[in-house]
Amino acid sequence: MTAPSSSWTLHLLPLFLLLPVGNAITFSISNRCSGTIWPAAVPGGGVKLDPGESWTLNVPAGPGRVWPRTGCSFDSTGKGSCQTGDCGGVLACTISGQPPVTLAEFTIGGGTDLFGISLVDGFNVPMDFMPMPANGQGGQVCSRGPRCAANITSQCPEKLTVPGGCNSACRVFKQDKYCCTGNVSRTCEPTTYSVFFVRGCPDAYSYSRDDSSSTTFRCPSGTNYQVVFCPPVDISASPPATNPPAPDVTGSTHTSHSSFTKSRSFDGVLGFISSLIVIFVFVTFFAYKLRKQRHQEMHEGDEEFGELPGMPTxxxxxxxxxxxxxxxxxxxxxxxxxxxxxxxxxxxxxxxxxxxxxxxxxxxxxxxxxxxxxxxxxxxxxxxxxxxxxxxxxxxxYMPKGSLDRWIYYSHDNDAPFLDWQTRCKVISHIAKGLCYLHEECMKRIAHLDVKPQNILLDENFNAKISDFGLSKLIDRDKSQVITRMRGTPGYLAPEWLTSQITEKADVYSFGVVVMEIISGRKNLDTSRSEESIHLITLLEEKVKSDELEDLIDKYSSDMQVHKQEVLEMMRLAMWCLQIDSKRRPQMSEVIKVLEGHMNAESKIDHNFVATSKTMFGIGENTGSSDPPQASHLSGPR
Structure with a gap:
């Protein structure tokens, strides 16, 4: 079996050996994480970056890697240790660190740079690796840069969780079936853990035997690059590729340059050159077809919109x-x-x-x-x-009061007055009625799939309306669920998103999160708070089990304190909506009945709202897989 610590760069080494060496280029490395990280580069060294700081690094031609270290402590001499990637215990790196780390790997120079993000050694923080084309490149362009914006650490399956990150399944289980994506080799088996990594970071090279061409990216030599740790999650995707990423050309993976080159024969080199020519012709043709198709989509798509029935103005x-x-x-x-x-x-x-x-x-x-x-x-x-x-x-x-988040999150720079309890109740009721219409009263069920305060708009009288249907999904009345790719906003995702088999009950879970935010006057995920208070829904678990729910009521609103008993009843409704098993959550019509006093919220509920163990999340007994997915902290960190 291929060793899980093998360098992804070695897959690109044959091409590097055939190309002339170019000049050094610049990496701009930025930390947008909420805490300090200690990025490292080989070749290059290592530094400490506080939130918002950047490091400019000149990188010579050749292979290399960049990764973030977390949880580090160094003394005045530069000696210390990190949770991940310790570089032998020194601040300035000369050797690669220890897993688990999110890794950017590259081969620079010789006309074409090859680069990508690798999760073969695990994951610790999200990362972007973006090309910044230099002037004077003429018609040459880069493929898109790889993104890994998902916070996989907070969603890591329990068996892979380690301090500061998420380990490689190959390293933990040491079995061949866990060391591939499950769809590229006849000997691979789809597994919970491969699905988790591939869905979390689809641009990344995930396992030792992943030969997916989507994990290799290229640019003309002379391009500079920007590496961003913890990139903004509201950027939905990287810019589309003008030239599609070329397939990764791999050889036998070994742990050193010398052992790798010894294993190559002259016939292998000739075969590689022939393959490279074929790939070049294919990529050029495919790029032409892609540009032509994109041009037609942009300039000839008008007729398609005109043919749609029932279109608005x-x-x-x-x-x-x-x-x-x-x-x-x-x-x-x-x-x-x-x-x-x-x-x-x-x-x-x-x-x-x-x-x-x-x-x-x-x-x-x-x-x-x-x-x-x-x-x-x-x-x-x-x-x-x-x-x-x-x-x-x-x-x-036009909705003059803007979005709900402006009115419920307390901050020093927010001059919006606090909403009284009756207004908050009205907003909650209006959201419930809007979702009930989508789920139960339309000809087809509609799952909104992105319910959050930013998508709730308010008119001049604080009447609430749901907006932003770009991620919505139609569900036929005769189908119990719909299979879809992961979509939505971290912090509001129901646990069953890991399976991608979704019903409208995913909106009910998100509604429960929003209700708790309205009651507490804070964001569900707030990294400015102490570690034990970052995640509101995890905090809710702890408070309900210790009978301290009152601690979660908005402390900045005296009116909320006056209506304490009603607020606690609303919390119980939210907890019913936050059940991990989607079948145990109420329909939105039942939520409305509770809000209007026609029925009581379910009293026999599970007080665990963030999935931490294997479960099918209550969706379908036969999903076509004998290996149920590992539960994940999709609603936030534990």
């Missing part, structure tokens, strides 16, 4: 430019684009201008079709849309 891009005064007044922005205030005729409007690299045609069509065909007092009204060449815009009714 269609605007021209010029009309929306004039309505928004050239997009002058920005109301906010998210992963798919920015929202601007505008005026069309006598009506104030909000225009969402979508980033093509973020929300694609599929999500745009979903939002236009879904919200354009439904109407409810507690859903934001879609007035119209624009699909003109590459422009994609949505026009909504």
């Amino acid at each position: 269609r605007f021209t891009f010029q009309q929306l430019q004039e309505a928004t005064d050239q997009f002058r007044h920005k109301l906010g922005e998210g992963g798919f684009g920015s929202v601007f205030e505008g005026q069309y005729g006598e009506e104030r409007i909000a225009v969402k201008r979508l980033d093509w690299a973020g929300q694609g045609k599929r999500e745009f069509l979903a939002e236009v079709q879904i919200i354009g065909s439904i109407h409810h007092i507690h859903l934001v009204r879609l007035i119209g849309f624009c699909a003109e060449k590459s422009h994609r815009l949505l026009v909504y009714e």
Whole structure:
């Protein structure tokens, strides 16, 4: 079996040996994590980076690696230790560190740089590895850079969890079936742990025998790179590749350069050169087809939108430019684009201008079709849309009070007044009614899949309406569930997202999280708090078991304290919605009955709200797999 600690760089070494050496390039390494990290590079050294700090590193031509170390302590002489990647116990690195680490590996110089992110040695913090093309490259362009933005540490299966990170399944179980992605080799078996890594970081090289071409990225030599630890999670994807990533060309993986080169024969080198020529021709042809297809999508897609039945009003891009005064007044922005205030005729409007690299045609069509065909007092009204060449815009009714997060999260720089208890109850009731309509009253069930305060908008009287249907999913009435890729926002994801077999009950779990945020006046995931208080739902588990639920009531609102008993009853409703087993959560119609006093919340509930052990999460007895997935802390850190 291939050793799990083998360097991914060695897969690129044959190509490096055939290419002339180029000049050094620059890595800009940034720490956007909430805590200090100690990045290391071989060759290069190591430094300490506090949150927000950067390190500029000149990297010579050749193979190398960059990784973040966490939980480090060094004395004045530079000697110390880290939870991960200790570089032999010194601050400045000359050798590779110890797993588990998220690893960026590269081969620089010789006309083409090859690089990627590797999880073969485990995971400790999210990472981006982004090319910054230098001037004067002419027509040459980079493939997209790899992203690993998911916080896998907080979701790590229990058996792989180690201090500061998540271990490689190969290292823990030492069995061949755990050391591959499960879909590239006849001897591989799909496993809980391979699914976890591949879904968490689809751009990364995940296991010792992963030969997926999507894990190798390339740029012309001379390109500089930006490495970001803990990149912003609201960026939904890297920019699309102008040239698709070329397949990784691998050889036998060994633990040293010398042993690797000794195992190569002259015939192997000739075979590799022949393969490289074939790959080059294929990539060039595929890139041409991709550019042509993308051009057609942007410039000929207008007819497709015109054929959709029941579409709302269609605007021209010029009309929306004039309505928004050239997009002058920005109301906010998210992963798919920015929202601007505008005026069309006598009506104030909000225009969402979508980033093509973020929300694609599929999500745009979903939002236009879904919200354009439904109407409810507690859903934001879609007035119209624009699909003109590459422009994609949505026009909504204007909601003067903005999103709910502005009104419920306490912070020193937030001048919004505290909501009284009755207003908070009204908002909760309106969210429930909007979700009930989507789940139970439409011709097809609609799962919103991104319920959070930022997607709840308020009118001038604090009436709440659900917005942003870009991730929504239609579920036929005769189907119990829908299989979909992971989507949504960390902190609000129901545990069953690990299986990708979703019902509308995923929204019920997210609703429970939002209710707890409204009651407590804080974010579900708040890294500015002490370690034991970062995750609200984990804190809820502890407080209900110790009969200290009152501690979670918003301390900045005296009105909340006056209505303490009603608030505690609302917490019990939230806990019913937060059941790990989706079948034990209520339907939203039942939630409304509880809110209106027509029934009581279920009293016999499990007081564990964050999954920590194997479970099927209550979705389907026969899912086509004999190996149930490992539970994950999808709703937040433990």
